[in-house]
Amino acid sequence: MKFIYSFIVCFNVCCAFGQITPESEYYRRMDLGQELMYEGKYDAAQSEFLFVLENMAVIPTELAYFFGRNSFHLDAYKQSINWLNKYLQLKGAKGQYYDDAIQYLQFSEDKYMELQRNKTSVLSAYDLASLQYDCEGLDKMICPVCKGSGVIFRHGIFDTHYQTCPYSNGEGYLSCKNYNLFMMGILTPHDSLSR
Numbered sequence: 001m002k003f004i005y006s007f008i009v010c011f012n013v014c015c016a017f018g019q020i021t022p023e024s025e026y027y028r029r030m031d032l033g034q035e036l037m038y039e040g041k042y043d044a045a046q047s048e049f050l051f052v053l054e055n056m057a058v059i060p061t062e063l064a065y066f067f068g069r070n071s072f073h074l075d076a077y078k079q080s081i082n083w084l085n086k087y088l089q090l091k092g093a094k095g096q097y098y099d100d101a102i103q104y105l106q107f108s109e110d111k112y113m114e115l116q117r118n119k120t121s122v123l124s125a126y127d128l129a130s131l132q133y134d135c136e137g138l139d140k141m142i143c144p145v146c147k148g149s150g151v152i153f154r155h156g157i158f159d160t161h162y163q164t165c166p167y168s169n170g171e172g173y174l175s176c177k178n179y180n181l182f183m184m185g186i187l188t189p190h191d192s193l194s195r
């Protein structure tokens with residue numbers, strides 16, 4: 001009897017040890033990651049989630065939500081969108097975290113779109129800049145209006161008179177910046193100085 005009792009105790013202990021399988025360790029780390037995320041320790045949470053993602057044979061669906069939400073906080077918006085979508089796809093509206101998943105998906109999509117827009121505007125600003133003439137490294141360009149003379153001729157009915165070039169202010173040259181503005185048709189002539 002004592003032997004059997006010992007056996008049962010031993011068996012129970014063995015089972016207790018047996019429960020510390022990798023599987024439960026994964027769930028423990030997933031819970032830990034979740035706590036870290038709620039505490040705002042997103043990097044630490046990420047490493048817990050990644051450990052589970054990389055090692056667990058079958059990923060629990062909830063992890064898609066946790067990882068997706070945490071990714072938002074790490075500014076990995078595309079990754080966040082992918083994982084939250086995955087969660088919603090798998091669990092649908094019945095998922096425990098459905099509302100939160102929808103909310104964070106919205107956050108990430110907004111941020112992602114914002115980044116895409118900024119990227120586009122940076123790109124078009126660059127494209128526009130690259131269209132500008134570099135003036136071949138010169139600071140000044142000969143004014144295309146007065147052709148460097150600083151004056152323009154006005155042909156009147158009885159005579160021809162000339163006036164100070166309103167674009168180059170009589171200097172006959174344009175700065176590279178103004179030259180580009182002129183070529184874009186947006187250089188304002190200095191009419192007040194023309195007489």
Ligand SMILES: [Zn+2]
Nearest residue numbers: 143146165168
């Ligand atoms: Zn000029």
